[in-house]
Amino acid sequence: MTIDQSPQPFALAIHGGAGTIDASLLTPELEDAYHAGLRTALLAGRDVLAAGGSALDAVTAAVIALEDEPLFNAGRGAVFTADGTQEMDAAIMDGRTRAAGAVAGLFGPRNPILAARAVMERTDHVMLIGDSALALARRAGLAMEEAPYFFTQARWDALQAELAFRASGAPDDGNEQRRHGTVGAVARDRHGNVAAATSTGGMTAKAVGRVGDSPVIGAGTFADNATCAISATGHGEHFIRHVVAHEIAARMRWGGQSLAEAADAVVIDQLGPIGGSGGLVAVDSAGRVTLPFNCAGMYRGIAQADAPLLTAIHREEYRVSR
Amino acid sequence: MTIDQSPQPFALAIHGGAGTIDASLLTPELEDAYHAGLRTALLAGRDVLAAGGSALDAVTAAVIALEDEPLFNAGRGAVFTADGTQEMDAAIMDGRTRAAGAVAGLFGPRNPILAARAVMERTDHVMLIGDSALALARRAGLAMEEAPYFFTQARWDALQAELAFRASGAPDDGNEQRRHGTVGAVARDRHGNVAAATSTGGMTAKAVGRVGDSPVIGAGTFADNATCAISATGHGEHFIRHVVAHEIAARMRWGGQSLAEAADAVVIDQLGPIGGSGGLVAVDSAGRVTLPFNCAGMYRGIAQADAPLLTAIHREEYRVSR
Numbered sequence: 001m002t003i004d005q006s007p008q009p010f011a012l013a014i015h016g017g018a019g020t021i022d023a024s025l026l027t028p029e030l031e032d033a034y035h036a037g038l039r040t041a042l043l044a045g046r047d048v049l050a051a052g053g054s055a056l057d058a059v060t061a062a063v064i065a066l067e068d069e070p071l072f073n074a075g076r077g078a079v080f081t082a083d084g085t086q087e088m089d090a091a092i093m094d095g096r097t098r099a100a101g102a103v104a105g106l107f108g109p110r111n112p113i114l115a116a117r118a119v120m121e122r123t124d125h126v127m128l129i130g131d132s133a134l135a136l137a138r139r140a141g142l143a144m145e146e147a148p149y150f151f152t153q154a155r156w157d158a159l160q161a162e163l164a165f166r167a168s169g170a171p172d173d174g175n176e177q178r179r180h181g182t183v184g185a186v187a188r189d190r191h192g193n194v195a196a197a198t199s200t201g202g203m204t205a206k207a208v209g210r211v212g213d214s215p216v217i218g219a220g221t222f223a224d225n226a227t228c229a230i231s232a233t234g235h236g237e238h239f240i241r242h243v244v245a246h247e248i249a250a251r252m253r254w255g256g257q258s259l260a261e262a263a264d265a266v267v268i269d270q271l272g273p274i275g276g277s278g279g280l281v282a283v284d285s286a287g288r289v290t291l292p293f294n295c296a297g298m299y300r301g302i303a304q305a306d307a308p309l310l311t312a313i314h315r316e317e318y319r320v321s322r
Numbered sequence: 323m324t325i326d327q328s329p330q331p332f333a334l335a336i337h338g339g340a341g342t343i344d345a346s347l348l349t350p351e352l353e354d355a356y357h358a359g360l361r362t363a364l365l366a367g368r369d370v371l372a373a374g375g376s377a378l379d380a381v382t383a384a385v386i387a388l389e390d391e392p393l394f395n396a397g398r399g400a401v402f403t404a405d406g407t408q409e410m411d412a413a414i415m416d417g418r419t420r421a422a423g424a425v426a427g428l429f430g431p432r433n434p435i436l437a438a439r440a441v442m443e444r445t446d447h448v449m450l451i452g453d454s455a456l457a458l459a460r461r462a463g464l465a466m467e468e469a470p471y472f473f474t475q476a477r478w479d480a481l482q483a484e485l486a487f488r489a490s491g492a493p494d495d496g497n498e499q500r501r502h503g504t505v506g507a508v509a510r511d512r513h514g515n516v517a518a519a520t521s522t523g524g525m526t527a528k529a530v531g532r533v534g535d536s537p538v539i540g541a542g543t544f545a546d547n548a549t550c551a552i553s554a555t556g557h558g559e560h561f562i563r564h565v566v567a568h569e570i571a572a573r574m575r576w577g578g579q580s581l582a583e584a585a586d587a588v589v590i591d592q593l594g595p596i597g598g599s600g601g602l603v604a605v606d607s608a609g610r611v612t613l614p615f616n617c618a619g620m621y622r623g624i625a626q627a628d629a630p631l632l633t634a635i636h637r638e639e640y641r642v643s644r
Contacts, residue, residue, distance in 0.1 A: 098563040104533075105451055125532045126562045129427055129451050132531020209454020210447045211426075218540040218565035240448045241420040243540035243568040250572030 008287030009305040010049040016072040016299030017181035018279040038301040038311040041065035046303040055187040055195035063113040063197045066183035073181025078201025080159040089215040090116040095194035095223035102215035103133040110143040162205040184231025188287040194229035212236025218246035234278010259284040267292040330609030331627040332371040338394040338621030339503035340601040360623040360633040363387035368625040377509035377517035385435040385519045388505035395503025400523025402481040411537040412438040417516035417545035424537035425455040432465040484527040506553025510609040516551035534558025540568035556600010581606040589614040
């Protein structure tokens, strides 16, 4: 099943992280669970779009579903820092107005993406960090959770493995999957508006206080009706240095490139050679989607109007479902 | 004195913030002090460039001088948050490699720009926030200061005035100068490399934890030898939403615009109409500089090879000095 590249009344694309997904650890049961998690998020977003709702509400709904699914590194199931804590980052942007909100270094709200949206909708600011973001989330009345809600044994084991790996003095094996993960969504609604949302627990065993590309507007998250909406996942530092999301928009606007040309150029040609492992999901203002990645796999899914849901993990045919 | 727009062996441009600088408060003595502060920073950076040093070292030296000068809102003399604390943000980027470092929500290091540089040079990360950035600064052996060092009566009075203004319920008068301020530098060295550095105390009476554009790579700070180096100052939220620094680089790279065309288009045509008050300093890879702003004034200065130092505040002839 290939992706329809004609203009669409509405479209949604999501990701649940990219990297070298170890096929030997991916049992059929686990693979099915990932597909199911992606499908749940697609349905949440598609319901909004099909009913004539906004791209902004659709990406919010899809990312909430991905945050709630412990398999993905955001919200419940977020990875642990080197100190054994969890710190979450999220951002959202509305292509209609370029309004944007971002949070970093946050722990508490069940859905960090709603904290980012509260920054956008309830403050004059774009980015709030740490306790300030938490205080806003409380004022906004967001659902809060304690550590046991966010805890998953698999992420805790991953932290112990990473710390043991570091302590062993073994050279970095470039296994990005062990450390990375992000979720995100982009959408184009029936009214021609686009939006993007991204949420992450960051890197396993990251330094406390490290901020990756997810909450950096222009790097991991960007939306502008004039061009496209982007949500990225991967080696965040490279994505920041290359201002990845805005670079794609700029290639479209000033270089006359199509969304797919621009996204491939950045992900494959620009980031690939420098070790900027990762990928992204993107939608243009006509509803065309593209989901490039330069590593072994990316948990991903697509929902277009009048089309079945598509989900995939590796470089493979999309699974088709209703 | 107009700015020479021919290619230059080396060039440095600096700013000490932009806004509606109230001429009635700017006594001749204070005006002279601003010019002297700018000149000190220009000399610090020019010495590096004239000796064949790197653009990276030049912007570092210039920003250190601006941070050390209490007249400017960065380092010593930083503004106060609504809670009466000080929180500083800074970023630096090397156009040779796109290596970058940024800190946000920092209090302690005498020169926040050196903390940003430590992130770039001593970690795998680009952005560190809060206590994590502080811990790195300590590990890097940076000079630390206590609150009395950073305190200035003028900034404290500005906080009280802003809080009183808010308490009065008066509508926002759009007086950006009362609240904003940033310092920054861009340089092109004899070897053809460019770099950018930006440092700020943020907005007077800002929410604790608010992060503006200064430490956001692509928004307030960007450098790439392929195009230019940029350091911005102004209404940070608008600068983030428009990914201002990278937008200028992208217009040059993909739209074939000159540095001056691109910078004017973004600052005057794009940000001006939406209330994105501010300005920026920019240098391209041939050493051409431009310093556009869309408000009443911007503390600014230029040093080019074999040319006198130029400094200005309002829309006026540059003061010339050696």
